[in-house]
Amino acid sequence: MTTCKQTTSIVxxxxxxxxxxxxFLVLIAGSIFWSPYAFFxxxxxxxxxxxxxxxxxxxxxxxxxxxxxxxxxxxxxxxxTGLVGIGVFDVRxxxxxxxxxxxxxxxxxxRKDSSWDKIGVYFSGFxxxxxxxxxxxxxxxxxxxxxxxxxxxxxxGIFLLTWSNDVFAYLTGSAIGKTKLFERHSPKKTWEGCLGxxxxxxxxxxxxxxxxxxxxxxxxxxxxxIVVVFGTLGDLVESLLKRNKxxxxxxxxxxxxxxxLDRFDAVLFATPFVFLYLSFFVR
Numbered sequence: 001m002t003t004c005k006q007t008t009s010i011v012x013x014x015x016x017x018x019x020x021x022x023x024f025l026v027l028i029a030g031s032i033f034w035s036p037y038a039f040f041x042x043x044x045x046x047x048x049x050x051x052x053x054x055x056x057x058x059x060x061x062x063x064x065x066x067x068x069x070x071x072x073x074x075x076x077x078x079x080x081t082g083l084v085g086i087g088v089f090d091v092r093x094x095x096x097x098x099x100x101x102x103x104x105x106x107x108x109x110x111r112k113d114s115s116w117d118k119i120g121v122y123f124s125g126f127x128x129x130x131x132x133x134x135x136x137x138x139x140x141x142x143x144x145x146x147x148x149x150x151x152x153x154x155x156x157g158i159f160l161l162t163w164s165n166d167v168f169a170y171l172t173g174s175a176i177g178k179t180k181l182f183e184r185h186s187p188k189k190t191w192e193g194c195l196g197x198x199x200x201x202x203x204x205x206x207x208x209x210x211x212x213x214x215x216x217x218x219x220x221x222x223x224x225x226i227v228v229v230f231g232t233l234g235d236l237v238e239s240l241l242k243r244n245k246x247x248x249x250x251x252x253x254x255x256x257x258x259x260x261l262d263r264f265d266a267v268l269f270a271t272p273f274v275f276l277y278l279s280f281f282v283r
Contacts, residue, residue: 021163033152039137051125053260057245059121073104077126080134081137085139157205157220157223158274161205165200167200173188173196186235189232189235237269
């Protein structure tokens with residue numbers, strides 16, 4: 001009876017996750033293919049929700065009005081990073097992101113409840129959420145060896161590789177997972193699940209190589225390996241954060257998945273490493 005209940009629970013959770021994932025896929029893929037500006041807008045919304053979730057982990061009772069500096073600065077950082085990524089701003093504009101970090105530290109001097117811990121939370125949120133969401137926009141032009149000005153393949157590929165890894169790691173781990181990967185941070189993750197996710201991410205990489213030929217099969221496979229390794233580490237890092245703050249999910253905007261940080265943790269963590277690989281070894 002226990003086994004039947006567990007199976008039913010797994011099936012229900014899988015159905016919920018699948019429906020949510022399908023809607024999410026349509027939203028993300030649609031915005032990517034529509035135009036860089038459409039994705040820029042969607043990613044901006046998710047970035048602000050992610051910043052809210054992140055700050056709430058440290059200050060559960062805060063209101064947006066009380067911390068307008070945090071949200072305004074986070075939005076500004078996303079806008080600058082994202083617009084540099086899609087070529088609207090020159091890369092030299094990134095100096096204003098650095099200056100903004102210093103301005104925030106200086107403003108804290110004039111608060112009655114000034115705290116370096118709060119500055120640390122601000123900076124962590126900006127780097128972990130705002131900068132990385134902004135960097136996603138730059139992937140439109142990664143691997144663009146054919147002279148095209150608009151190449152959505154890599155950006156879409158990052159999401160498809162991440163989802164393939166997540167879904168099949170979950171299915172494989174649920175079915176045959178026994179050997180714990182990192183039990184103290186994520187008790188449900190297993191080596192068997194990770195290997196299953198890696199295998200199907202490689203299959204997805206091969207499929208992507210057939211349709212988006214700007215990257216070779218080898219380059220897609222390497223990209224998939226980067227996404228799986230650093231995406232899994234990103235999931236573990238966010239698990240560390242949530243366990244430290246004693247919460248199950250960062251939010252509840254995505255049924256079956258949790259919040260924006262829960263849904264994007266792997267993508268956000270893998271993106272800088274994919275960007276690094278494509279910038280130095282592909283372009």
